[in-house]
Amino acid sequence: MMEYEELIINMGPQHPSTHGVLYLELKLDGEVVLDCRPNIGYLHRSIEKIAENRSFVQFMPFTDRLDYLASMNNNLGLCLTVEKLMNIAVSPRAQYLRVIIAELNRIASHLFAVSTFAQDLGAFATPLFYALRDREKIIQIFDHICGQRLTYNYMRVGGVSGDLPAGVDALIKEYIPYQRKMLDEFETLLTGNVIFCARSKNIGVLSKETAIKYGVTGPNLRASGYKWDLRKDEPYLVYDKFDFDIPTGENGDSWDRYIVRIREIRESLKIIEQALGGLPEGDPVAKVNKVFRPNGETYMCTENPRGELGFYIVGDGNIFPYRLKIRAPSFSNLSVLSAMVKGLNISDTVCALGSLDIVMGEIDR
Amino acid sequence: MFKMITYVFSGLLSILKGLGITWNNMFRKAVTLQYPLQKPVMTERFRGLVDLIPEKCIACSQCVKICPTAALDLTSAVNPETKKKSPCTFVFNGELCCFCGLCQEVCPTSAIFLNNIYEAAYYKHEDMLKIDLLKVDKYAHLAPKKACPCSKTSETRK
Numbered sequence: 001m002m003e004y005e006e007l008i009i010n011m012g013p014q015h016p017s018t019h020g021v022l023y024l025e026l027k028l029d030g031e032v033v034l035d036c037r038p039n040i041g042y043l044h045r046s047i048e049k050i051a052e053n054r055s056f057v058q059f060m061p062f063t064d065r066l067d068y069l070a071s072m073n074n075n076l077g078l079c080l081t082v083e084k085l086m087n088i089a090v091s092p093r094a095q096y097l098r099v100i101i102a103e104l105n106r107i108a109s110h111l112f113a114v115s116t117f118a119q120d121l122g123a124f125a126t127p128l129f130y131a132l133r134d135r136e137k138i139i140q141i142f143d144h145i146c147g148q149r150l151t152y153n154y155m156r157v158g159g160v161s162g163d164l165p166a167g168v169d170a171l172i173k174e175y176i177p178y179q180r181k182m183l184d185e186f187e188t189l190l191t192g193n194v195i196f197c198a199r200s201k202n203i204g205v206l207s208k209e210t211a212i213k214y215g216v217t218g219p220n221l222r223a224s225g226y227k228w229d230l231r232k233d234e235p236y237l238v239y240d241k242f243d244f245d246i247p248t249g250e251n252g253d254s255w256d257r258y259i260v261r262i263r264e265i266r267e268s269l270k271i272i273e274q275a276l277g278g279l280p281e282g283d284p285v286a287k288v289n290k291v292f293r294p295n296g297e298t299y300m301c302t303e304n305p306r307g308e309l310g311f312y313i314v315g316d317g318n319i320f321p322y323r324l325k326i327r328a329p330s331f332s333n334l335s336v337l338s339a340m341v342k343g344l345n346i347s348d349t350v351c352a353l354g355s356l357d358i359v360m361g362e363i364d365r
Numbered sequence: 366m367f368k369m370i371t372y373v374f375s376g377l378l379s380i381l382k383g384l385g386i387t388w389n390n391m392f393r394k395a396v397t398l399q400y401p402l403q404k405p406v407m408t409e410r411f412r413g414l415v416d417l418i419p420e421k422c423i424a425c426s427q428c429v430k431i432c433p434t435a436a437l438d439l440t441s442a443v444n445p446e447t448k449k450k451s452p453c454t455f456v457f458n459g460e461l462c463c464f465c466g467l468c469q470e471v472c473p474t475s476a477i478f479l480n481n482i483y484e485a486a487y488y489k490h491e492d493m494l495k496i497d498l499l500k501v502d503k504y505a506h507l508a509p510k511k512a513c514p515c516s517k518t519s520e521t522r523k
Contacts, residue, residue: 058433061465126387133396147410147479153465161470165409189386193379194372 006034009346013042017120017350020360022334024349031345036338043364051324056082056157056292059324064151066326067362069112072105072142073304075155080236081300081311082157086292094159094284095238100172100275101145101154102237103268107179108138109305110219110261110268113357117258118190120354121199127189134182137175144168159286172276176269183265191259200254204340204352207252214339215332218307220356223260224252230303242274254355261357293317306330306357328362407481412466414482415457417498421476424450428468428477436461437468455498459485480504 011024018024021042027035047066051059056078063078064071076098083090115131139149144165146154154161190196206216211224221228229246231239247263249256294315301310307329314323333356341349398405407413415437424441438456443449469478482504487493496503 054433057467058431061433061463061467126383130390136396143408143411145410147408147412147466148464151463151465153467161466162410185386189383193383194375195379 004029011346011349017354019116019353019358022353022358022360022363024337024353026346026349028346033341033344033346033349036341036349038334038337040334040360040363043360045365047365048324048326052320052322055319056321057290060155061151061153064153065361066328066365067109067304067306067309067330067359068150069359070105070109070305071150071152072101072154073109073302074309075152076102077300077302077304077309077311079155079157080302081298081313082292082294084300085294085296085298085313085315086157088158090159091282091284092238092280093163093282094286096275096279097160097164097284098155099237099239099242100272100279101142101160103271103275104138104141104172106268106305107265108135110265111135113305114186114190114258114261117254117351117354117357118196120350121196123190123193123196127186130182130186130189134179134186137171137178141168141171141175144171156286157292158290159284161285163284169276169279172272176273179269180266183262187262191262197255200258200351200355202251203254203348204344204355205251205253206336206340210336210339211252214336216307216336217329217332218304219260219264220257220307220333220336222246223249223256225250230301230308234301236300236302238275239271241278242271244268244270254351257355257357291319293319294321301327304329306359306362307333326365328365330358330360330362334358334363405483407483411481411483412464412469412479414459414480414485414504415462415468415498416478416480416504417455418476418478419452419455419499421474422452422455423474423476424452425473427471427473431467431471433465433467434461434463436463452499457496457498459487459493459496460490 007028009026009028011026012018013021013023015022015024023039023042025037025039026033045065047062050062054062060075060078063074066074079098082088111131111134115128118127119125142152142154143149145168146152146161206220206224208224208226211221212226216224217228225248227246227248230236231244232246244267247260247267249260294313295317297312297314299310299312301308303309308327309329310327312323312325312327313321316322337353337356340352344352424439426439426441429437429439436458438454438458440453441450442453444451464479466479469475472478477498
């Protein structure tokens with residue numbers, strides 16, 4: 001009789017494939033993962049506590065640092081929550097602008113997600129750099145609009161901080177067909193690749209029931225076959241005016257999570273095209289030094305690239321919120337990892353983790 | 366066995382397909398900027414280091430109040446003759462600044478603004494903590510250096 005014992009291996013927090021400072025405690029039998037415990041907290045900056053000492057305008061730059069790959073969507077989430085709490089009307093142009101910019105950022109985030117996933121599977125550098133080349137175009141558009149490349153701080157309660165500068169709408173119009181062409185090329189590189197398929201198909205299967213049980217949202221939930229998108233099911237802004245589909249997967253494996261993201265990029269391009277076509281005239285700029293004294297509480301969730309980003313604000317009549325809770329999508333998406341990876345190899349654990357597309361800045365807050 | 370061979374060949378085929386794309390990409394225009402030699406052109410709204418036009422400042426300290434990271438420090442005095450407020454000291458802490466640009470948005474006279482300097486490295490930590498915004502040449506050391514002495518200048522031509 002052969003004797004063997006379980007081995008506990010620490011993966012991270014400085015591991016290249018853990019997407020930031022995530023520390024996974026893997027219990028192994030040979031190379032098979034018996035148990036996986038994600039340990040978080042290395043990037044904790046107490047952003048929720050900081051929010052209690054800042055007004056909403058001052059807190060806006062901190063939301064950029066939550067999910068740093070989709071800062072515009074985080075800005076949007078906080079703005080919509082405060083607007084819901086204070087019953088503030090937003091001009092139609094600002095709403096359309098917000099849709100365009102949120103969708104552009106969704107594309108940028110998904111491009112990064114699928115390319116780093118490919119990088120985790122060993123498609124070294126080529127898909128990543130192709131995706132970054134296309135993402136650069138979006139970043140440059142944002143640079144023109146708000147003056148920064150990563151921490152935008154663009155949305156304001158009641159509107160946005162500045163109208164589209166001259167020439168930027170032409171840049172976006174130029175970008176849409178370019179991205180479609182480049183996405184086709186990107187798909188030939190990965191979607192049709194036999195090795196990539198073999199590495200990701202039937203790996204890290206997440207069933208619909210498990211996903212719902214753990215509160216998984218976003219592309220990860222849709223890949224499991226559950227059609228749930230807040231843009232369609234609980235429409236905010238002007239999303240109900242646009243015609244777009246919600247792509248869903250079948251098996252809920254890593255491959256489905258990849259292909260759902262690719263299809264979502266195409267849908268986002270569709271939304272941007274429609275929104276640019278129907279962009280109304282008007283003044284989208286909100287006054288920045290307006291003081292809000294919210295009284296009462298509210299919860300508002302928006303569809304972030306990674307799932308449902310919710311802000312829960314309790315106000316007590318002061319300019320600072322009494323409590324601000326952030327429901328981060330990556331947090332729930334990471335918690336399902338231990339249920340997904342049981343029985344997989346270490347290399348497939350990396351695949352499953354990469355396909356979940358987590359951002360540590362949002363998990364630790 | 367047969368399955369294995371077809372699997373290997375289909376794998377090789379998709380590698381060739383991928384290589385075809387990279388081959389095509391080789392003849393496209395380069396998108397990389399050769400950074401130290403080529404400098405990027407900053408956009409109009411670019412938010413670099415905090416800068417001030419001292420003559421315009423009315424010391425209303427709105428920027429100090431809205432700064433989310435308390436990077437600005439302002440003391441002011443009233444001129445007894447003109448009864449106008451003006452800043453005495455205006456210190457900017459470059460270490461705390463998060464480049465959100467809220468100060469330039471609230472400024473009623475557009476005195477404070479974020480300039481287009483993006484190479485904000487300092488040799489000494491202390492220099493970064495207390496940048497006197499009232500000084501004219503506060504970012505002089507960050508500005509692009511003079512032309513190389515070996516290159517042609519008006520003096521060498523004489």
